[in-house]
Amino acid sequence: MKKIPLLLMGCGGVGRQLLQHIVSCRSLHAEQGVTLRVVGVCDSKSLVAAPDVYASELDDKFLLEVCRIKSAGSSLSTLRSFGDCQVHTHSDLSERLIEIASLLSKSTGLAVVDCSASSDTIEVLTSAIDLGCCIVLANKKPLASTMEHYDKLVSQPRRIRHESTVGAGLPVIASLNRILSSGDPIRRIVGSLSGTLGYVMSELEDGKLLSEVVKAAKSLGYTEPDPRDDLSGMDVARKALILARLLGNRITMDNIKVESLYPEEMGSAVMSVDEFMSSGLSLLDKDIQEMVHKASLHGNVLRYVCVLEGSRCEVGIQELPRNSALGRLRGSDNVLEVYSRCYSQQPLVIQGAGAGNDTTAAGVLADILDVQDLFN
Amino acid sequence: MKKIPLLLMGCGGVGRQLLQHIVSCRSLHAEQGVTLRVVGVCDSKSLVAAPDVYASELDDKFLLEVCRIKSAGSSLSTLRSFGDCQVHTHSDLSERLIEIASLLSKSTGLAVVDCSASSDTIEVLTSAIDLGCCIVLANKKPLASTMEHYDKLVSQPRRIRHESTVGAGLPVIASLNRILSSGDPIRRIVGSLSGTLGYVMSELEDGKLLSEVVKAAKSLGYTEPDPRDDLSGMDVARKALILARLLGNRITMDNIKVESLYPEEMGSAVMSVDEFMSSGLSLLDKDIQEMVHKASLHGNVLRYVCVLEGSRCEVGIQELPRNSALGRLRGSDNVLEVYSRCYSQQPLVIQGAGAGNDTTAAGVLADILDVQDLFN
Numbered sequence: 001m002k003k004i005p006l007l008l009m010g011c012g013g014v015g016r017q018l019l020q021h022i023v024s025c026r027s028l029h030a031e032q033g034v035t036l037r038v039v040g041v042c043d044s045k046s047l048v049a050a051p052d053v054y055a056s057e058l059d060d061k062f063l064l065e066v067c068r069i070k071s072a073g074s075s076l077s078t079l080r081s082f083g084d085c086q087v088h089t090h091s092d093l094s095e096r097l098i099e100i101a102s103l104l105s106k107s108t109g110l111a112v113v114d115c116s117a118s119s120d121t122i123e124v125l126t127s128a129i130d131l132g133c134c135i136v137l138a139n140k141k142p143l144a145s146t147m148e149h150y151d152k153l154v155s156q157p158r159r160i161r162h163e164s165t166v167g168a169g170l171p172v173i174a175s176l177n178r179i180l181s182s183g184d185p186i187r188r189i190v191g192s193l194s195g196t197l198g199y200v201m202s203e204l205e206d207g208k209l210l211s212e213v214v215k216a217a218k219s220l221g222y223t224e225p226d227p228r229d230d231l232s233g234m235d236v237a238r239k240a241l242i243l244a245r246l247l248g249n250r251i252t253m254d255n256i257k258v259e260s261l262y263p264e265e266m267g268s269a270v271m272s273v274d275e276f277m278s279s280g281l282s283l284l285d286k287d288i289q290e291m292v293h294k295a296s297l298h299g300n301v302l303r304y305v306c307v308l309e310g311s312r313c314e315v316g317i318q319e320l321p322r323n324s325a326l327g328r329l330r331g332s333d334n335v336l337e338v339y340s341r342c343y344s345q346q347p348l349v350i351q352g353a354g355a356g357n358d359t360t361a362a363g364v365l366a367d368i369l370d371v372q373d374l375f376n
Numbered sequence: 377m378k379k380i381p382l383l384l385m386g387c388g389g390v391g392r393q394l395l396q397h398i399v400s401c402r403s404l405h406a407e408q409g410v411t412l413r414v415v416g417v418c419d420s421k422s423l424v425a426a427p428d429v430y431a432s433e434l435d436d437k438f439l440l441e442v443c444r445i446k447s448a449g450s451s452l453s454t455l456r457s458f459g460d461c462q463v464h465t466h467s468d469l470s471e472r473l474i475e476i477a478s479l480l481s482k483s484t485g486l487a488v489v490d491c492s493a494s495s496d497t498i499e500v501l502t503s504a505i506d507l508g509c510c511i512v513l514a515n516k517k518p519l520a521s522t523m524e525h526y527d528k529l530v531s532q533p534r535r536i537r538h539e540s541t542v543g544a545g546l547p548v549i550a551s552l553n554r555i556l557s558s559g560d561p562i563r564r565i566v567g568s569l570s571g572t573l574g575y576v577m578s579e580l581e582d583g584k585l586l587s588e589v590v591k592a593a594k595s596l597g598y599t600e601p602d603p604r605d606d607l608s609g610m611d612v613a614r615k616a617l618i619l620a621r622l623l624g625n626r627i628t629m630d631n632i633k634v635e636s637l638y639p640e641e642m643g644s645a646v647m648s649v650d651e652f653m654s655s656g657l658s659l660l661d662k663d664i665q666e667m668v669h670k671a672s673l674h675g676n677v678l679r680y681v682c683v684l685e686g687s688r689c690e691v692g693i694q695e696l697p698r699n700s701a702l703g704r705l706r707g708s709d710n711v712l713e714v715y716s717r718c719y720s721q722q723p724l725v726i727q728g729a730g731a732g733n734d735t736t737a738a739g740v741l742a743d744i745l746d747v748q749d750l751f752n
Contacts, residue, residue: 025559032533032557157408158749163554169718171554171726175547178742181408182545183401325727328704333722342545342735343728346709350547351701352724359718366554373534373749 002034004368004375005053005104007097009124010116011043011076014138014164016067017361018115023060025365034372039110040100041066044118046076047088053100054107058085094120098127105131109375111368114139115361126152129159134371138164138364143245144238147252150245159374161367166239167193167334167354169363174370175350176246179340186247188339189308190318190347193239195332195355196223196230197261197304201317202330205301210261210288211281218277222332226273231261233304237315240306244313251313259316261288261304295319301327325349378410380744380751381429381480383473385500386492387419387452390514390540392443393737394491399436401741410748415486416476417442420494422452423464429476430483434461470496474503481507485751487744490515491737502528505535510747514540514740519621520614523628526621535750537743542615543569543710543730545739550746551726552622555716562623564715565684566696566723569615571708571731572599572606573637573680577693578706581677586637586664587657594653598708602649607637609680613691616682620689627689635692637664637680671695677703701725 006022008015022036029036037057040049048066050056058066062083069078080087088096097112101124104110112128112135114121119141128135129152137143142153143165154160163173179186192198199222203213214231217223223230237258244251264270266280295302300319303326307314320327325347329335334354337347353359382398384391398412405412413433416425424442426432434442438459445454456463464472473488477500480486488504488511490497495517504511505528513519519526519541530536539549555562568574575598579589590607593599599606613634620627640646642656664678671678676695679702683690696703701723705711710730713723729735 021559028559029557169554169558169560170724171547171551174550174554178539178545178547178550178746179738181405181745182738182741183397183404184545184738331722342732342738346707346728348546348726348728350724350726352719352722356718362555362558362560362718365558369557370554371749373747 001030002372002375003037003108004034004372005037005039005057005108005110006113006368007040007100007110008038008113008115009042009097009121010114010139011041011066011070012115012117013357014360014364015041015115016070017357018113018364019063019067021361021365023063026060029369032369034369036368038063039104040097041076042093042097043070043076044116044120045089045093047093047096048076048079049086049088049100051084051086053103056084059083094123097124101128101131101133105133109133111136111371113137113364113368114142115364117141119145122149129153129156132159134159134161134374136160136364136367136371137162138360140165140238140242144241144253147250159371161370162242163367164360164363165242167336167350168356169359169366170334170336170350170352170354172336172350173246175348176243176338179338179342179348180246184340184342186338186340187309189243189247189306189336190326191239191243191306191334191336192303192326192329193306193334193336193354194230194236194304195334195353197233197236198329198334199332201301201303204288204292209282209285211285214281215277226268228262228266228268228273228276233258233260233315236304236306240308240313240315243306244308247308249308249311249313251311255313257314257316291317303327303329325351377406378748378751379413379484380410380748381413381415381433381484381486382489382744383415383476383486384417384489384491385473385497386490386515387417387442387446388491388493389733390736390740391417391491392446393733394489394740395439395443397737397741399439402436405745408745410745412744414439415480416473417452418469418473419446419452420492420496421465421469423469423472424452424455425462425464425476427460427462429479432460435459470499473500477504477507477509481509485509487512487747489740489744490518491740493517495521498525505529505532508532508535510535510537510750512536512740512743512747513538514736516541516614516618520617520629523626535747537746538618539743540736540739541618543712543726544732545735545742546710546712546726546728546730548712548726549622551724552619552714555714555718555724556622560716560718562714562716563685565619565623565682565712566702567615567619567682567710567712568679568702568705569682569710569712569730570606570612570680571710571729573609573612574705574710575708577677577679580664580668585658585661587661590657591653602644604638604642604644604649604652609634609636609691612680612682616684616689616691619682620684623684625687625689627687631689633690633692667693679703679705701727
């Protein structure tokens with residue numbers, strides 16, 4: 001039985017779903033000859049680890065209790081009384097994580113899994129790579145950081161997996177890596193990579209007002225608490241940056257042209273969320289309605305997409321043929337169109353749910369199973 | 377530098393394209409820290425191998441000469457005079473291939489690559505697996521053979537890759553394996569997996585006659601020399617069987633309901649290709665035209681698909697909503713729709729060119745790079 005020890009950073013929706021998937025897949029993975037040993041779990045404040053990370057792990061009852069108490073809003077430190085574990089709540093969490101990575105890297109190997117949404121994990125991740133560990137990321141920020149951080153993180157290309165940074169569990173990164181390693185040069189990528197903006201754009205097409213659609217999306221829980229976090233396009237830009245770098249473009253966020261759906265004077269530094277929702281948003285209706293109308297006169301629709309072509313990387317609204325994979329998109333699915341030598345006339349299209357904790361965690365779990373050949 | 381020794385079976389369109397890709401990707405793969413060492417190439421009659429498979433390989437000049445002479449219809453044995461190689465033309469080719477596999481398996485490892493279209497490779501492939509080699513298949517027949525052969529071939533699941541057996545280079549198998557290893561149960565797969573039949577069905581939709589469309593497709597080189605090889609549905613059935621087995625269904629070809637587009641009395645045992653094209657085919661026009669018409673009255677279109685659901689596996693014509701990924705399909709692209717827990721309302725869709733030597737060979741090459749962690 002191949003054993004993969006795991007250290008999980010991040011206990012939000014995705015991290016908890018991952019722990020639940022790990023527990024529920026025990027027998028499936030045993031059939032495949034693999035056991036996942038979770039040796040530690042941390043959030044931004046605390047770390048709970050097995051008493052002896054070599055020989056023991058956090059058991060399934062413990063992992064489910066982690067999920068329960070984090071869902072209830074409690075601190076990981078309350079687990080001290082629950083079972084056999086070490087609890088660390090110092091300010092030097094990173095040091096302790098690196099210590100575990102260092103202990104396990106040479107003996108059993110270790111997969112360090114980042115399901116947080118923070119830049120604070122970069123230090124641990126880069127150290128883990130230096131130590132010869134594998135890293136698996138759902139967190140976009142480390143790969144959208146400086147070029148120096150990026151280079152370090154991908155310096156051992158077989159030791160990093162990050163499917164869930166773009167399109168949740170959709171097989172986007174895995175497929176692009178296959179195309180690249182087969183020497184098929186990727187010429188162009190166009191993608192709708194925000195479920196929220198995908199939903200907004202397809203509703204606009206039906207003649208609804210932007211303000212209506214965003215309000216409805218917010219009340220349905222489709223948007224971030226501050227919908228401007230979606231409407232700014234920054235989340236899409238991070239995904240675009242990760243794709244651009246995967247294609248070999250040595251660029252940073254500053255090199256990406258990002259179109260925001262609201263002007264600077266409606267930013268969070270100027271307006272509260274409530275103000276934006278009640279008065280700001282409706283001021284944007286007319287302009288975008290005209291854009292939708294103009295596009296439809298050309299037989300086109302508007303989509304909020306990323307476009308990568310050569311060294312160009314742009315994120316914003318584009319008029320696209322109603323009859324393309326992107327033009328036909330409805331609701332919150334993500335779509336990626338890839339043009340290469342092998343996919344020259346018609347693109348390779350990958351489409352499906354590109355958000356959700358279950359799907360994102362499934363992508364992380366598939367990544368973990370995918371590095372198994374590096375473990376004994 | 378990681379070295380992957382390769383033994384290639386099959387020098388047809390796909391095998392030759394693979395050799396060309398290997399040669400043209402030398403610097404790309406070197407950047408990734410990988411070298412592919414082709415130690416032997418064979419067709420059904422001859423094997424050319426490096427004089428010392430441990431220490432030497434067939435060089436790029438030699439590999440390109442293999443491509444040249446096979447394209448010209450010559451025998452591999454003519455390479456005897458070309459360069460430093462061993463040539464075997466005995467009847468015991470399999471034995472010699474197994475000998476090479478046995479020599480390399482323990483020392484350097486070996487990837488045995490099957491780009492043939494024959495069942496004769498099964499003995500070598502199963503022996504290679506027993507010896508601890510990796511196997512990479514574009515050839516569907518071994519995986520569509522008996523359950524006993526299948527079980528043996530996949531007995532070391534990490535040592536087999538066969539992306540190009542379904543949908544050429546489309547990331548179908550890789551994506552399904554990811555979904556399966558993440559514990560996301562696949563409920564249903566519907567796929568249009570024949571470029572030829574995809575083209576035929578979308579032309580019929582435009583009101584053309586089956587006989588016209590098949591004649592045009594044959595003259596464009598879209599069909600097999602005998603178009604009945606496409607119209608029988610057997611090629612799709614083999615792909616469906618491979619997918620069904622991947623999902624864990626222990627079935628054989630006999631368990632698949634396969635709808636042929638022509639009746640038995642027009643089979644190759646009864647009619648020549650010419651007879652079929654000139655007189656048989658047009659007898660089929662009326663019935664299928666009526667089916668197309670009936671489907672369109674329901675707002676549907678006809679597609680020749682495989683459907684996998686639970687233990688059910690069927691291959692044939694289905695009425696599908698005009699507005700689904702499959703219904704919108706035009707031309708010769710392949711499409712796969714996958715429904716699972718994560719993709720429940722809207723399927724995961726993978727679409728793109730599903731045929732062609734270039735694309736198929738690219739899929740094989742990506743598979744070879746994907747097993748690299750099993751080599752030193």
